[in-house]
Amino acid sequence: STLFPYMTLFRSANTIYGYSHFNYVFSAHMGEYHSTPRVLAFLRELERSGVTTWQASWSERLETDWTAYKEQGGKLDLLMLSKPTFNDEPEMVKRAAKLKPLALAQHGAATNRFWDAGQMDRCVDYLKRIRDTGLMVGLSCHNPLMVEYSEEHNWDVDYYMTSLYYINRPRAEFERILGQVPIGEIYLPSDVPKMLATIRKVKKPCLAYKVLAAGRTVNSPQQVKERMAVALNGIKPADAVIIGMYQRFNDQIGQTAQFTREILA
Secondary structure: OOOOOOOEEEEOHHHHHOOOOOOHHHHHHHHHHOOHHHHHHHHHHHHHHOOOEEEEEOOHHHHHHHHHHHHOOOOOEEEEEOOOOHHHOHHHHHHHHOOOOOEEEEOHHHHHHHHHOOOHHHHHHHHHHHHHOOOEEEEEEOOHHHHHHHHHOOOOOOEEEEEOOOOOOOHHHHHHHHOOOOOOOOOOOOHHHHHHHHHHHOOOOEEEEOOOOOOOOOOOHHHHHHHHHHHHHHOOOOOEEEOOOOOOOOOHHHHHHHHHHHHHO
16 A cells, blocks of 8 residues: 555655756746646546546645635645745744645754754654644655664654755765765755665655656756656655656646656556
């Protein structure tokens, strides 16, 4: 069995609300396009494609758009990611829970912050606050060792959000690997098999994200399908993948749904 009703969850809040993982120009380009009517049309198109769940980070825009979507009879479920600041803002967990998501996950940036400081156990209090709302509890991270730590300590977590790329390495680690600290986010292909191995090892469901390296591997439909196949063939049957999409120039929803069905067939 699985916690989630469809093999692929489509993560769209970054592309919709303007967090491109590139620069402020591209982010502004995305955010400017996505008026509330376009967001609602996007969600309805997800429904038509056969998707049942939208994974999105909390924001005030998300509150407004999701409320409008549900008031119009929208049938998608919501899987929510916290903001990195939520660990220090107790009131925000209850506010997020009012949107009635299936689950709430701690943001990977918060997980990384505690890990790098040698204070990983500080995650536990926040995870408990999520549990107290009655929602399913998720833990997002970029380093496979963080998943292994949670499992070894038997944390009360229902699922993991697992980035296929460890983009938030400490400066010293980047210097050791590359001889210098790079400018901007770095996506090392060698990270992917390491996280996939951890995903297969843990029994709990995992949601693999950064499947397309935040838009760095979308230069052709064939490349998109190849990267999706690596992820879908590398996870467990009860797992899922999260794909970000930007409908402005082509039907990425339809294409991604088609590729998913072809790969899983």
